[in-house]
Amino acid sequence: MKTRPAFASFAIAPLAVAAFWAAPALASDTAEDSDAAADEAGPVVVSVQAAPQSPPAGAPQFSFSKPVFDETWATIGIGVGMVPSYAGSDDYIAFPLPLIVGRVGGVGISPNGPGFVLDLNSPEPAMGPRKGARVAFGPAFRFRNDRNDRISDEVVARAGKLDAALEVGGNVAVTFPGVFKTFDQLGFGVQARWDVLGAHGGMIVEPQITYRAPVGRSFALQVQASAEFVDDSFADYYFTVNPAQALATGLPQFRADGGLNRVGTVAILTYDLDGKPLSGGWAITGIGGMSRLLGDAADTPFTAQRGDANQFIVGLGLAYTF
Numbered sequence: 001m002k003t004r005p006a007f008a009s010f011a012i013a014p015l016a017v018a019a020f021w022a023a024p025a026l027a028s029d030t031a032e033d034s035d036a037a038a039d040e041a042g043p044v045v046v047s048v049q050a051a052p053q054s055p056p057a058g059a060p061q062f063s064f065s066k067p068v069f070d071e072t073w074a075t076i077g078i079g080v081g082m083v084p085s086y087a088g089s090d091d092y093i094a095f096p097l098p099l100i101v102g103r104v105g106g107v108g109i110s111p112n113g114p115g116f117v118l119d120l121n122s123p124e125p126a127m128g129p130r131k132g133a134r135v136a137f138g139p140a141f142r143f144r145n146d147r148n149d150r151i152s153d154e155v156v157a158r159a160g161k162l163d164a165a166l167e168v169g170g171n172v173a174v175t176f177p178g179v180f181k182t183f184d185q186l187g188f189g190v191q192a193r194w195d196v197l198g199a200h201g202g203m204i205v206e207p208q209i210t211y212r213a214p215v216g217r218s219f220a221l222q223v224q225a226s227a228e229f230v231d232d233s234f235a236d237y238y239f240t241v242n243p244a245q246a247l248a249t250g251l252p253q254f255r256a257d258g259g260l261n262r263v264g265t266v267a268i269l270t271y272d273l274d275g276k277p278l279s280g281g282w283a284i285t286g287i288g289g290m291s292r293l294l295g296d297a298a299d300t301p302f303t304a305q306r307g308d309a310n311q312f313i314v315g316l317g318l319a320y321t322f
Contacts, residue, residue: 068280068321071124074102079285079317087238087311088293088303091152099319108136115142117171117191133176140171140191144199146238153306159245162237165200169193173208184213195234202234202258218275221267226291228262235261239300251305256296264291266313280321287315 079097084090100116102109108119118138144165151157173189180186187210194203210224239256246253266289273282291311292298298309 067278069103069278071106072102072104073280073321074100074104075319075321076100077285077317077319079315079319081287081313081315083313084307084311085152086147086156086302086307088297088300088307088309089152089156090306090308092312093152097315097317099317107138112140112171112191113142114145115140115167117141131177133174135172135174136189137172138170140167140169140193142167142193144195155249155251156302156306158248159241159251159302160248163199164197165195166197167193167204168196169204173210179211181213184211186211200234200237202231202237204231204234205229215269218272218277220270220272220277222270223265223267225265226263227260229259230261230297231258234258235296239296239302241301249301251301254296254300256300259295261295261297262291262293264311265289283319283321285317285319287313287317289313 077099079099080094081097082092082094085093099111100109101111103122106122106124108122110117110119117140119136120138121134121136123134144167147156147159147162148164149161151161169192171189171191173187175185175187177183177185187208189208189210191206191208192203195201206226206228208224208226210222212220212222215221235256235258239254241249241251241254243253245251266287268285268287270283270285273284277283289312293303293309293311297303303309
């Protein structure tokens with residue numbers, strides 16, 4: 001692995017970066033019960049859903065302060081991650097990960113890498129387990145600055161800087177509760193975005209599968225698998241080596257086409273510091289993930305000769321919910 005100075009391009013691992021700050025939002029979905037109830041009946045959680053419900057007959061009684069999650073709430077925080085310096089790089093650098101997630105005026109806000117997703121069908125808070133599938137939908141935004149600033153690899157840097165892209169589109173997902181245990185969630189979603197700044201000028205489609213579950217009294221686990229499909233414009237912009245770039249870098253010429261660009265998975269574990277996720281306060285989130293570039297994203301000389309198709313991320317963050 002090369003160790004030249006590097007700049008973090010937030011486009012290098014969209015799956016992992018986007019998922020990194022998804023975990024703090026789990027506190028709005030689940031919370032632990034009292035120690036006595038947990039010892040007797042296993043972890044007991046509280047879920048946020050569309051309408052208030054009374055606890056089932058015979059269910060353990062909850063003991064916690066008034067939930068912080070209502071019509072308006074927010075989680076803010078900061079994290080540090082280790083990621084490749086550009087898509088296909090094998091140089092790893094540390095960079096800050098800011099966070100904002102919450103619900104304002106009935107609209108949910110979730111992180112989307114260096115961007116965000118709005119849920120126009122965000123449910124109102126309520127006590128008790130979720131019942132029935134829920135559909136989330138809304139606009140999606142992501143900023144992509146891959147190879148836009150200081151580039152770690154000296155050879156790749158000679159190919160020139162790329163313009164930053166702003167991708168705008170939509171997101172839709174359906175979540176099923178109680179799939180393997182009472183308080184877990186299994187979700188299937190897809191996101192489509194188009195560059196509106198005229199950088200790569202292309203389209204990206206990202207299907208996702210997400211599983212969430214409480215673990216013990218204070219932990220929540222999220223595991224996500226994702227793929228990325230890109231069109232010819234996107235692939236040509238980021239992975240083609242044109243004659244001028246080949247002359248400047250010494251790399252062979254290469255023409256990239258679109259298709260399946262990446263697959264990956266990531267795991268996020270959140271620990272609520274006071275053991276009462278619904279009360280808000282401080283939480284710690286850790287992440288580990290891997291993605292694999294495929295097709296021309298892996299075959300381009302920027303990856304095959306100067307980097308690695310296997311992309312990794314690890315990170316740690318601290319967030320406060322109020």
